[in-house]
Amino acid sequence: MQTVKNSGMLRWSAVALLFIVGFLDIYYGNSYAGFFESLWYVMGAIYIFTGAVIASDFEPRFAQPAVFGYAVFLLVLWATTAIGTGAGLDIVAYVDKAIEAVLAVNLALLVRNARGPNLLR
Amino acid sequence: MAGITRTSGHYDKETVFPHDREQHNSLDLYSMWTVDISANSTMSGHYARNENPHKALRATELEQQDMSQTTTKQWSAGKLLLVIATVAIVAGATTGLTVGYSVRYEAPTTRAFYLFNSGLPFDQDVWKMPHDTFSPDRITVNKGDNVVIYYRNIEDTTEDHNFHMDSPYTFDAVVHAGQTENFPVVNTLHGTSDVTIHVNQTATITFKANWAGVFPYECLIHQPTMTGYLVVLG
Numbered sequence: 001m002q003t004v005k006n007s008g009m010l011r012w013s014a015v016a017l018l019f020i021v022g023f024l025d026i027y028y029g030n031s032y033a034g035f036f037e038s039l040w041y042v043m044g045a046i047y048i049f050t051g052a053v054i055a056s057d058f059e060p061r062f063a064q065p066a067v068f069g070y071a072v073f074l075l076v077l078w079a080t081t082a083i084g085t086g087a088g089l090d091i092v093a094y095v096d097k098a099i100e101a102v103l104a105v106n107l108a109l110l111v112r113n114a115r116g117p118n119l120l121r
Numbered sequence: 122m123a124g125i126t127r128t129s130g131h132y133d134k135e136t137v138f139p140h141d142r143e144q145h146n147s148l149d150l151y152s153m154w155t156v157d158i159s160a161n162s163t164m165s166g167h168y169a170r171n172e173n174p175h176k177a178l179r180a181t182e183l184e185q186q187d188m189s190q191t192t193t194k195q196w197s198a199g200k201l202l203l204v205i206a207t208v209a210i211v212a213g214a215t216t217g218l219t220v221g222y223s224v225r226y227e228a229p230t231t232r233a234f235y236l237f238n239s240g241l242p243f244d245q246d247v248w249k250m251p252h253d254t255f256s257p258d259r260i261t262v263n264k265g266d267n268v269v270i271y272y273r274n275i276e277d278t279t280e281d282h283n284f285h286m287d288s289p290y291t292f293d294a295v296v297h298a299g300q301t302e303n304f305p306v307v308n309t310l311h312g313t314s315d316v317t318i319h320v321n322q323t324a325t326i327t328f329k330a331n332w333a334g335v336f337p338y339e340c341l342i343h344q345p346t347m348t349g350y351l352v353v354l355g
Contacts, residue, residue: 031331037264037355069205076213084221108202115198 010110015055017103018067022047024096031092043074060114068107075100229265236260236272238282238340238347251343253282258349264333268351270326273300274318283317283340284326286351290314290336292328299323315341 022044029040050067054060078097082088196204239256262268274282286292294316296308302325310316318324333355340347 037333065201065205068202069209072206072209073213076210077217080214080217081220084218085224085226087226111202112198115201 007110007113010106010113011054011057011060014064014067014103014106014110015051017099017106018047018051018054021096021099021103022051024092024099028092028096036087046070064107064111064114068104068111071100071104071107075104227263229263229267231267231269232262233269233271234260236270236284236349237275238273241346251346253280253340253343253347255338255340255347255349259352260338260349261352261354262330264330264353264355266330266353268326268328268330270324271302272316272318272324272326274320274322276320279320281317281319281342282347283315283342284324285315285339285341286336287314289332290328290351292316292326294327295325297323297325317342 025040025044025047027044029037029044050063050070053063054067075097078088078093082093234257237256239254241252241254243252245252260268260270270284272282272284274280276282284294291312291314294308294310294313295302295306296310296316296318297304298307299305300321300323302323304323307322308316316324316326330351330353333353336351336353338349338351
């Protein structure tokens with residue numbers, strides 16, 4: 001019962017974070033990026049879409065790990081691009097990526113909670 | 122078939138489990154991939170007891186197939202997350218480093234320009250248009266740059282000049298009483314789209330180039346000739 005409750009909380013917090021990061025990405029692309037801002041729009045739109053998918057609980061065993069992978073991918077992509085070019089090193093990007101890191105942890109906990117430690121659960 | 126609560130799909134249930142039709146029809150999507158070991162371990166034994174060696178053999182084969190499928194699909198959460206994170210990190214780093222290597226990027230900076238009124242050598246009355254122009258009439262910056270324009274009215278007559286930008290751009294302006302910024306401030310404007318300066322006055326215009334594109338800046342007093350363009354590279 002507790003696991004189900006935790007799972008629900010983790011799912012809704014993930015949805016909230018996905019929407020926050022999605023809109024922040026779009027805002028950043030519009031106002032700050034100055035570097036492939038169209039990509040920020042796309043990244044934001046995908047986050048909002050995945051937020052809706054996680055909220056609807058559609059295929060959670062696939063969707064939750066996939067969104068986790070997407071968040072980690074973008075986090076690493078931003079870090080390595082920033083190292084290589086100096087792009088995206090400002091306060092909005094830092095806030096955006098900090099929330100993204102929290103989101104990745106949230107999703108990891110959600111996946112772990114939903115699947116449980118048992119291999120054949 | 123008592124004891125089988127969930128089993129795997131991908132084969133004809135009617136053929137293999139003819140008398141368990143109802144039970145299998147109620148299976149949900151996830152149970153297609155989920156196996157109850159204790160139940161499966163009794164399947165072939167059940168058919169063996171019912172003297173149906175073909176079905177028992179087929180069931181055993183299917184069990185083996187499904188167990189192997191199930192093993193790959195049913196990683197523990199930790200293992201699954203580790204694999205996904207590894208793939209994501211490798212893919213992200215590869216893409217990011219490639220972009221960093223191949224794309225040149227200039228971080229936003231402050232760019233200062235000196236802007237003057239100028240005049241073309243023709244008779245305004247004959248040509249029926251003002252001979253005034255901007256010098257320079259192109260200002261090019263990168264998106265995100267802070268732009269500072271030192272606007273000087275260098276007329277040798279008493280003619281005023283104006284600096285105007287259309288939406289979405291607005292700017293702050295500080296008008297000084299003389300030829301440099303050391304002279305006293307006579308006017309300060311915030312978020313305006315328009316500033317006018319008299320002869321021998323200077324206006325310091327500042328704004329952030331937040332929108333990419335080509336945007337005209339104009340002296341509304343001397344249209345259509347006194348027009349320049351702000352080019353913001355996105």
